[in-house]
Amino acid sequence: MHPDDSPALQVRRVDYTDARDRAALIDLLDAYAQDPMGGGEPLTADVRQRLCDDLAQLPSAASFIAWLGDAPIGLINTIEGYSTFKARPLMNVHDLAVLPAHRARGVGQALLAACQAHARERGCCKLTLEVLSGNQRAQRSYERFGFAPYVLDPAEGHALMMQKWL
Secondary structure (H helix, E strand, O other), X not given: OOHHHOOOEEEEEOOOOOHHHHHHHHHHHHHHHHOHHXXXXXXXXXXXXXXXXXXXXXXXXXXXXXXXXXXXXXXEEEEEEEEOOOOEEEEEEEEEEEOHHHOOOOHHHHHHHHHHHHHHHOOOOOEEEOOOOOXXXXXXXXXXXXXXXXXXXXXHOEOOOOOOOO
């Protein structure tokens, strides 16, 4: 095959009711979950069963898959939130995953661009995300796209992500 004959990367919004999209989303998210940067544990059977139905019920959720021909190679899951300081919606990147064999080829940037276009269509004032401090590759990718640490007053430092399981 000539290099010019290789399939083009396409990023499409996920239809949570479409069997192919559902399978691709679950497989990509499971690959991410099993990666050390995703926690190193596979998705549970319950999550695999319910996730797409749950997302379909959330008007604030949107997911995009990067396809190389018929192969799903990357995923971004987003959830719309709200900025009280701006009194406008914001878009949070909840998951961004690219299969290892396809990293450093612009797939993550294409997924972020799809998310950004969706956020602009929704009137969002900003994109937000969290990233592990040890995930330098992802941090560099996010910075290339224009993300920066969240700082209100440099003297007070940057925001930290915290959680409490319920």
